[in-house]
Amino acid sequence: MTIPEIVLASASPRRAALLDQIRLRFRMCPSALGDDGEAQLAGEQAEAYARRLALAKASEVAAVVKQGLVIGADTVVTCDERLFGKPRDRAEAQAFLLSLAGRTHQVITGVAVVEAATGRAEVDAAVTGVTMRPFDAEEAALYVATGEPMDKAGAYGIQERGALLVEGIQGDYFNVVGLPLALLAALLRRFGVEPWSMEAAR
Template sequence: MTTLIQNGLLVLASASPRRKYLLEQAGLSFTVQESSVDEAAEPWTGNPEKYTTTLALAKANDVAVARPDSWVVGADTIVVMDGDLLGKPDSVADARRMLGRLSGATHRVYTGFAVVCRNRDHVYTEVVESQVTFKPLFNDEIEWYVSTREPYDKAGAYAIQGLGTFFIQSVNGSYTNVVGLPVCEVMTHLLAHKVVGLPRTGKLQST
């Protein structure tokens, strides 16, 4: 048997299909309950670590109130270019502007995540940073991409796992972090606290 052993109920405090997919790929069983936290209410002060962990923890706590026995995972992902926060574009012009800034340059993607279990007084936050370099974009590439509608619910106006993948020249750091959740770090924390466990597989035979 290769299925992970789960010793606790797991809840993803996000409706993001990308985060759901990543946790499913990691072999986890969980439920999804979107938080009611308004991300726009959190002011950008130029500190990506504080910004993302504040929102991730707020999302996890919001859901954990109704699920005190569960281990709730909240997350927030942002794109930062030269100290500026590039959120989700609100128009074609805004998406075009963001992609123009990213063209031929390196930006940073931060995901803060939180794990909360109220009945165990467990609160944990962590931030993971990745650096993403875009190839220089031609105007017709930008115009094609903004016409696809893919950019408009994505921070930074692109999806690394979608049609925007061919814009990406390199990624320094966690790829899944750029998608929306640093799976390695989340899984490491859940394993360390025995929320999930590895099944016994027997001893490997030497050759």
């Protein structure tokens, strides 16, 4: 069987690093939508929103590349039905962090794989609970000053110094980073692609 080209419809260095980690052969072709590319629809649940955006990103790139399997992903953070995207500025980043301090929130990543030649799509989502320890505005400001929160949903990166704010997680760690790898592998297998057979250096 010919192994199809894998295309990542994202510019995220974290998602690319995760695919490199599992030795998946792929190329990047970022979607023009980017993160927070479409507004949440009235009454739309966070998981449905993440799935919809992931599919929109993958479908957009699939229409351009014409061949291969296109991976789209969208990560959102939600707490008490409030959605936390990427902060617009440092003040909003600090406000996000203080809203999450001492509480458990959910990180949801929608993942879509689209077969470019046919338009066939497989979509799913992973949900991970993340509990942050209590911290004050001074500590939140110290973290915001690092610049790390500015390009991340929820204004923190668990794989970087944001780990210092996290007390524990329930679920897939890689989902919190931005791409649930076990879920992605399951979606690829629906297209007859075995990730174990795709090892190659990019």
